[in-house]
Structure formats: C-alpha cells, structure tokens
Amino acid sequence: PVNPRSGEVPVVPQGISRDDFLQALEELKQELGGENVEVNDKPLRDGWYMEHPNTHDMMTILDEEEFVAGAVVYPGSTEDVVKIVKWANRWLVPVFPISMGRNLGYGGAAPRVRGSVTIDLGRRMNKILDINPQDYTCLVEPGVSFYGLYEELGKRGLREHMWVDTPDLGGGSIIGNTVDRGVGYTPYGDHWACHSGLEVVLPTGEVIRTGMGALTEGGENTWGVFPYGFGPYSDGIFSQSNFGIVTKMGMTLMPNPGGHEGFMYTFPNEEDLGPLMEIIRPLRIATILENVAQLRHVTQSIAASGLPKSKFYSGTGTIPPDLIHAAAAQTPVGDHTWAYYGMSYGPPHIRAHKLALIDSEFRKIPGCRKIDPSTLPEDEYFWSRDRIASGTPDIHELRWVNWAPNGAHIAFSPVSPIRGPDATKLFQLGKRIHERYGIDFMPAFCVGLREMHLIVEIVFDRDDAEEKGRALGCLRDMVDEAAREGYGEYRTHLVLMDQVAGTYGWNDGALGRFNERLKDALDPNGILAPGRCGIWGRRYRGRGWEM
C-alpha cells in the first residue's frame, strides 16, 4: 500500500528549523551529488520484503509517521560517510545508518528519532571486496546481502567449497544483521562471533579499523583470520549501539562439511517441553546437535503454511487449540505439539553415528515420532529449514506473516538457559500474557549452544490500531515479567529499546551510565542514531525522548 502523509512533510528533526534543514540538505547535495540526497516528502510506500521502503518501518507497531526519516542519503564510499557525519555535526542533524533496512520485526529501516536523515549505506556501497577460499573468509561492504554473497560464490565456482550462513530470510545485509547480532542456522549461526575486524566511521568523522585491519600496513593479510588484533577488543561497542558506522567487515565462511542431512522429530504434548530440553542441552553443548536447534510450537507450524488464520477460524479471539490440531493433522506434525528441525553434517558414516545417538535420546519422550523427509512434499516447511541450515538463502519463512491481514510482526526474544524448568516457565509466562491480550501464541525455541532464545512472533494487522495496541501491551508485559524472572531480551524493536535497556539495570543502571559516557565521548553532539538500544547522547537525555 501507498499511504498518504499526515502532517507537514518533510518531517524536520527537532532542534533545527525547516528552512535550515532544507538548506542543510542542499549543502549535502553539493557534497554527494543531488541524486544521492532524497527528501522524504512523498507518500509512504510499504512494498514487501524484497522491495522494502528505506524511509520508515513497513511493519510498524506505531503510527507510520512516528519513526520516519526526514531524508535519505546514499554514500558511495567511506569518504562519503565521513562527509555526511561532518555535515550532521555542523547542522546538528540526527543521522541513522542502515545497511539494507530489512530489520523487520525490529524496526525495519526506520530511525528512532523522527525526521532523522537515514544513511542508506547498502544502495551504493555493495561490493564484495574479497573472498578467500583458502582461509574461508570474505570482506564485505554494507550492501552485500546473504543472497548476494551466495550468488557470488556460485559465479566463482566456490559454492561446493564454502557456505554462507544465512538467517531465516536471505535478503538482509551481512553487516546489518551481524552488527544487530542476528543469527543463522548452520554451526556458523552466531554471526557476531563469526565476524572478524571492522572499518568504522566514528560520529565525529575519524575512520578506524579494528582487529588486524588496524595494522599500519598490510592489514588485509590477516584481517579475516584473527578478530582481536592487539589491545582492547573494541568491536563489541559497535554492535547494537550508536557509536560508529560500519563500512567494511571481515566474515568467516563455513567449509562444506562433505554432506548434510536434515531431520525432523515431533513430540505429542505441551508438557514434553521440559524433559525435551533436558535431552537437548547435553547433546547441543557436545555439538552432537550441531546447528541452532529449533523447537517450534504447532501454532507456529500452521502459520508457516502461509495460510491466513481466517482459513482455520472465523471467530474472534485466539484460535481454539482443537482447530489448530485439526489443521496440524493434515501436516507432518499430525496430532503432535512440538516439531524439532535439525541438521547433521559430514559424510554418511559420521552422520550415522550422531543421528543414532540423537534418535535414541529423543525417543525417551513417549510418543516421539521421526518424520521421513522423503515423504514430505517439495513446498513443505521442512525443506526451507533444510536449505537454510545448509547455507542456501531462502524466504519461505515470510509466510507466517500472512497469519493476519496486512500482516506485520514484532518479536519477543528473551535468552534463557537450556533447562527444562526455564523453558517451561518462559512458555507459561508467554502463554498467560498472550491470553491476557487475546493474541495467538507462536513460540519457537532456538538453541544456540549453552543458551536458547525463545522467539515469539506476534503477528498483527498493521492497519488495525486496536490490535497494534494489544500487541505492544503484550510485548511490554512480557519484557518486564520475563526480566523479573531473569530472562533478558537478546535484541529488540526500536519501540522497546528504552524498556529493554532499563531491564539491564544491575548496580543502579551502571551499564547504562557507562554507555552514556562512551556516547558523549565519541559523539559529543549526539548526532548518530540517538536512542538506538536505549543510548541517548547528552543533547537528548532527560528531555522526554525515552518511551
């Protein structure tokens, strides 16, 4: 849909007059070229995942005008990015960097402060600077997507040699996803752990390189193979923050393990969750379960079919469990409640050993069923998990967004130990609060290594203000109640960033104050992504911006 604007356009960020803002943009056009500075004065077009807008969040939980860009600029090089931040400091204009802006569920392309100038890095800075087949590394710019790297590996005849780890959707930026600490599903799924060295433009315009890239000469030689360099390891402050703009990043790639075999098990009862976690934990920590183990609830499996809720239920409120089970009866999940999707890697004799161990452990849950993949049709969800866990980007996962008309979604993603009582407590907490707000509960447990993220996607109608209000209320309650029990979010949507940052309040908010000190030192004018991850510069703090 194309949405007409309400209020004056372009939206001018606070603290600068409309005339000055327009004059400042004219000045920036002189520096970058007129075609690389776009004022956001047109109707807002939502598009879809592959043709997403860069001006706002197409899956917004608030009014679309709330987190909206005043303008979008397209740097073509690190030098252009330096020009933009220097310009922002001269005019005191907030800027918000995105790599590709497909951060759907967490704010999409939207800036946290209304009227910010979005720096769309990916449009022109989209080069794969290096692929090294000996070291299994690459060096990329912000506009390189998981699909882009996958295609390039194909062109260079390297796809059989090395794999790119991809999140559920392959259209995102490798840098954008990694700096937001996103995850994929091969053994290289912890993207931040797999990156190696950054080039960063600081908010005042200096350019630094971290890790081995910081060597005076010849940093490229070891950039991708050793992440730490010498001295303090500074990379961490450039992830989930607003301390710098990443313009290059080294990334490690996975050697083809010589074979792979996806597998699927189902378990009958909701109550199986606890005992199952006790089985999963030792297998996962010992890497017998080798990739991010996914345990999905049957409601999520039904939604992943891509059919809208209205196909199964025409009443109001949450879909009754018997209808979910009736729908599931037509799928491989059958009359069961949990579906486990996993992948075993290596040649057949190595896989056989691990798969036998997994099988004997999983079968300790009474009624456990192993699904034979050869019985599954081509468009069955299992095959999407199979592709993703073997380095092939995909977009099947988008289908569950169709659950609601004008489907949009927002995520609750707390971190928990892989323990039965914790999984059960979190499950009950989410279920209870969803019931309170009349929202369908679609949990999926994603087991990293020693922890798991519970990912609960709330799917809502983006044109229904009442439904959006309930979704936000549900999320806010879950964040607070989970935090009180010791479960913090691993990542969050723009709208929840202050609240989530507040839950990391040990020692009277010492970490938040430390972040503010870094912010004020690195970004004295507070121009870079104010408010991102709950970090506000001095110019904004305590002036009513937090929500």
Ligand code: FAD
């Ligand atoms: P961007 O939107 O470009 O970046 C994300 C944020 O990081 C930006 O808002 C910005 O604040 C910051 N940033 C970006 N680039 C820079 C930079 N160069 N310098 C400084 N800061 C920067 N995500 C997962 O991780 N795993 C999943 O499995 C997954 N599944 C999804 C399934 C569905 C159906 C949907 C809709 C979304 C899913 N997502 C998932 C969320 C999201 O799509 C991805 O994380 C996506 O990769 C993020 O978008 P992007 O890569 O374009 O990043």
